[in-house]
Amino acid sequence: MSASPTKAKAGAEKISVVVSAKVPVNDLVTRFEFKRQDGGPFPTFSGGAHTVVEMNDAGRTRLNPYSLMSDPEDTETYAISVRRDDEGRGGSLFMHNFVNVGDQMNITYPVNLFNLDLRARKHLFLAGGIGITPFVAMSKQLDRIGGNWELHYGVRSAALGSYAEELSTKNPNKVHVYEDDKGEAIALEALLNGQPLGTHVYVCGPKGMIDWVRQTAKQAGWPDDNVHFEEFAAPQPGEPFEVRLCKSDRTITVGEHESLLEALEREGVDAPYLCRGGACGQCETDVIRHDGAFVHRDHWLEDEVKASGKKIMPCVSRFVGASLEIDR
């Protein structure tokens, strides 16, 4: 697979890799390992970093972010785990069905929007499902520097608990797994109230879990600075809409199943991005004029800014209405 010709210069710099392993972890999750095509070392990263994987899906470029789960100090291999989402936009299905050992791909340099606060006296990790992946890398990073961590991991069932067994065998005193099908759940309030001073909590999982943890931590009097979460929004389909691009001086249509960012890229317009999930702020774009309503899905813009109609995050947000003109 090669870079699509319309691919803009935006985003973090790319690394050409070859798929060195494709390992089924369970019915839903597959691990992909990459080596560099040029045989050189990968950059080290920090736990919590993600890479954006470029997929050439029958001429359509898909760019999906995945957390790196390999040892951050391992410069030979990068690993990601992909959960198959049958209802999703197709990126994960493409990875599962069409990417195989030996394939050549492009991935971006690691970008970290979910890093450890190393001033913490203790790191409390709360994972739900595939949200386990950043913590695999973080725990390896902390083990190397003697950091104090503890993991509470909610899984649907033992069979679907990616890496649960491996992690608990290696760290029997640090890892607590909760199996949903057995009615087990994290006793969150008690867990939070019992943490020593200087603890930071990190949560990665479904949106409902993130909201639950943030809300419970707030009620328990945890300062915001001590609560970290990774919330990638996947772009959602919606009614197609037209956008006038004032710098490029043309009008394009955003299709039902693509994001505004993807439409810009398809048209060869250089649009910046890093996370493609409404979290990093990189794609922020000025709205010149509009007649209609925004569907803001990012976690970046302040509510007042969203209400002002002056900005849009093209990676996840959409528009419904008569006309939209943006500064691209």
Next chain:
Amino acid sequence: MSKFQFPESIMSRPVYGTLEPRLGHAHLFVADAEGAEAILDLAKKDPGLMSSAHIIFIPRATGETYVEQLKALRPAQFYSGPSYEAALPRLRRVFSDASMGLQVYLSGTEGLMGQAQSEAMQAGIAPAAIQTEHRGSVARRMQCVHCKGITEDVMTDPFVCSHCGLNLFVRDHYSRRLAAYQGVCIDAEDPGNVPDPVELYS
């Protein structure tokens, strides 16, 4: 009594707010002298909070003025002691037994708040979980930058270092670790040429 508004100064100078009730399962109050009034005011806003409150109070010159009023708030624990030093072992024990969610409320003089804050931060409490409200005396806790000695309750500028006897100029340059402002020799170049001391903020 009304609150003193410190004039704007350099970044180093701490700024104080108004204590507000916060969510959490434990609330620690450390106050000296008129700092008691900040606790009384907060209790009016959220009387329920007192059932999980621990008050450490150093009356200093206020004597018995506030002790009964504070006790009447029915905090879970109340301690009143003669000095910050006397209260320190208790403060340290509270911190070593504490867990996340503890809210810290400091009120009174700058010296008291600064020292308790530095202690709290060493215990791992995030600055965001610590609130401060200045009440009472504007006296400062000063460190002599020459001999490193601390002089408490400095009310004039310049003043004489209680350790080495140098004439020190009162700066707004503050050390969070030491919980003290820096005092610098004012007559180093022309010994004996010392301006008349002026009361702080007069």
